[in-house]
Amino acid sequence: MLSLSGVETYYGDSHVLEGVDLEVYEGEVVALMGRNGVGKTTTLRSVLQLTPPREGSIRYRGEELVGRETHEVAARGLGWIPENRRMFGQLTVEENVRVAVPDADDADAALDLAFDTFPDLRERRDAKAGDLSGGQQQMLSIARGLVGDNDLLLVDEPSEGLAPLIVEAVAEALTEAASDTTMLLVEQNLPLALDVADRFYVLDHGTVVDEGDTDAVSADGDRLRRYLSA
Numbered sequence: 001m002l003s004l005s006g007v008e009t010y011y012g013d014s015h016v017l018e019g020v021d022l023e024v025y026e027g028e029v030v031a032l033m034g035r036n037g038v039g040k041t042t043t044l045r046s047v048l049q050l051t052p053p054r055e056g057s058i059r060y061r062g063e064e065l066v067g068r069e070t071h072e073v074a075a076r077g078l079g080w081i082p083e084n085r086r087m088f089g090q091l092t093v094e095e096n097v098r099v100a101v102p103d104a105d106d107a108d109a110a111l112d113l114a115f116d117t118f119p120d121l122r123e124r125r126d127a128k129a130g131d132l133s134g135g136q137q138q139m140l141s142i143a144r145g146l147v148g149d150n151d152l153l154l155v156d157e158p159s160e161g162l163a164p165l166i167v168e169a170v171a172e173a174l175t176e177a178a179s180d181t182t183m184l185l186v187e188q189n190l191p192l193a194l195d196v197a198d199r200f201y202v203l204d205h206g207t208v209v210d211e212g213d214t215d216a217v218s219a220d221g222d223r224l225r226r227y228l229s230a
């Protein structure tokens, strides 16, 4: 479904991705792991053409994305749940969910899905998003991604900065969503990544240094830990 080959991405002179190769097959959840600053977010930004690669190829269902505009990429069914919880702070929780739904006729069903997934949001449906706690904002950000009716969802560090109970709710929501959405999931929380993902890639110094089935590393935790600890 998604195939990166030899992807090289820069910020100015800073060479961040030095030839990334990875594949995501339809129906799977793939975790992208690695220490801070190795280029995980940049990989997602490269796919979305927010930071277009200078070299390499990114194919989605066989079609080249490099050279396209971000809105053209999104129109093909690629959704993004960004790390920094982008939402409309002056709009209410309900309004934030409604504007994330492509077809207004689907909005009520989308709200039910969002509120069933994260009951806390139902209680705060009329609150301004900007007034929510960090954890609630993360739930809203994830809910907005889940109701977007995307075929492939790029999810960036959904558990970052969340209390353990909320991490559990996020893991459940992602697992539920994975039943009908393919995902590329950036996640440093190893138990969460192993729980939700089918396969993983580890990035280090802008390149893939390990990959495999998550089942194999669940039995051999050290294999990933050495790449992930500082």
Ligand SMILES: Nc1ncnc2c1ncn2[C@@H]1O[C@H](COP(=O)(O)OP(=O)(O)OP(=O)(O)O)[C@@H](O)[C@H]1O
Pocket (backbone or CB within 6 Å): 011, 014, 016, 034, 035, 036, 037, 038, 039, 040, 041, 042, 043
């Ligand atoms: N807009 C930018 N301009 C310049 N350098 C950037 C920019 N965004 C990221 N970088 C640098 O690119 C490198 C990779 O960043 P990236 O955010 O992709 O890493 P990451 O693996 O997602 O790490 P983190 O978990 O900290 O987000 C880092 O050295 C970072 O400082």
